[in-house]
Amino acid sequence: MKRKHLLVLMAAVWAVPGRAPAADTKPMPEDAKVYIIWPGDGQVIPGGKFWVRMGLSGAGVAPAGVEKKYTGHHHLLVDTDLPPLDQEVPNDKNHLHYGLGQTEARLELPPGRHTLQLLFADDVHVPHNPPLYSKKITIIVPP
Ligand SMILES: [Cu+2]
Secondary structure, eight states: HHHHHHHHHHHHHHHHOSSOOGGGSSOOOOTOOOEESSSSTTTTTSSEEEEEEEEESEEOOTTOOOOOOTTEEEEEEEESSOOOOTTOOOBBEEEEEETTTOEEEEEEOOOOEEEEEEEEEEETOOOOEEEEEHHHHHHHEOO
């Protein structure tokens, strides 16, 4: 009897909608790819002002809020590691959302070494399954 109650309870927990479970993440074709077209890894950028060009293949870009299979929008991670991949991408100066569907963006970074990485995510900013992210690159802004 006790065991039966436990099973019912577990089923109820699983049925609760939410963003925590990885099983809720939206599917993405295995061969889809996201990549940084420009700058290249190790690129030296005098002045620190530049356009980042974001590449995508095997999937489509759609604005945030538009739910459509195999689509999402770009996020640029600046000077940070990948966030948890089963949750909404944070929204701060290290996690930039391009929720209008942009595929290029103007950046301005201070002198120093910086890392850039793209992370693709769905209409509610949660990465797909499998998650789609680029290689992390380093750029250098000379003093
Ligand atoms: Cu987003």
